[in-house]
Amino acid sequence: MLLGIALAIGFAIVVQRFNLQTVLQNTLVWIKNLKSLGVLAFIVIYNLATVLFIPGSLLTLGGGVLYGPLWGSVYVVIAATLGAITAFLIGRYFARSWVSKQIQAHPKFQMLDKAIAQQGIKIVLLTRLSPVFPFNLLNYAFGVTCVSLKDYAIGSIGMIPGSVMYVYLGSLAGDIASLGMPQEINPQVQTLQWMIKIVGFLATVAVTLCITRIAKKALSQSISTR
Numbered sequence: 001m002l003l004g005i006a007l008a009i010g011f012a013i014v015v016q017r018f019n020l021q022t023v024l025q026n027t028l029v030w031i032k033n034l035k036s037l038g039v040l041a042f043i044v045i046y047n048l049a050t051v052l053f054i055p056g057s058l059l060t061l062g063g064g065v066l067y068g069p070l071w072g073s074v075y076v077v078i079a080a081t082l083g084a085i086t087a088f089l090i091g092r093y094f095a096r097s098w099v100s101k102q103i104q105a106h107p108k109f110q111m112l113d114k115a116i117a118q119q120g121i122k123i124v125l126l127t128r129l130s131p132v133f134p135f136n137l138l139n140y141a142f143g144v145t146c147v148s149l150k151d152y153a154i155g156s157i158g159m160i161p162g163s164v165m166y167v168y169l170g171s172l173a174g175d176i177a178s179l180g181m182p183q184e185i186n187p188q189v190q191t192l193q194w195m196i197k198i199v200g201f202l203a204t205v206a207v208t209l210c211i212t213r214i215a216k217k218a219l220s221q222s223i224s225t226r
Contacts, residue, residue, distance in 0.1 A: 006071075042075060043082065047083040060167055065175065066176075080159055087136070088149070091140035120151035124152055124156060
């Protein structure tokens with residue numbers, strides 16, 4: 001545990017002192033040079049980035065460069081799921097008061113708890129599909145709700161479409177040095193991006209309607225009991 005904390009603090013200091021993109025690119029090069037052990041290192045570092053609120057988009061793109069669209073997607077989904085579960089457990093058992101304070105600054109999280117109490121897996125799934133809810137904060141936010149770890153883990157499959165898209169984009173880059181740089185987008189990628197955006201929009205509408213309906217029901221029950 002102490003070693004993990006020390007590594008987390010050290011990585012956070014490095015990220016703050018140096019350019020984030022450069023640090024992550026150098027990290028991907030280091031992972032590539034590890035050969036067979038690189039997969040394990042990639043998953044561990046992705047977990048660490050998720051817990052430390054470091055945007056994982058560049059690492060997700062890197063997964064496509066290092067391992068291709070198929071295995072890159074598999075490794076990224078595994079890493080993102082493990083990272084999300086780790087942050088969830090931290091939020092539930094070790095940093096509950098701090099997470100609660102962070103959530104207060106985001107009104108859209110306020111009604112999640114009541115909605116999750118009734119439809120846990122559905123709400124987790126929809127918020128994972130929706131781009132409105134920030135991924136890293138959402139991991140901790142669910143930790144202070146009443147959702148079970150099982151429902152949270154199952155609902156987290158909603159992150160798969162977005163992860164696959166970024167991995168595929170990374171596989172097209174073909175070079176770690178070109179990650180984060182403007183790329184010429186072919187029609188297939190544009191179609192995929194629009195499909196993900198449409199799914200995200202529909203998920204945002206669905207979760208909003210669901211939470212609103214539950215909130216109205218709770219309000220009406222509160223009024224009737226008075």
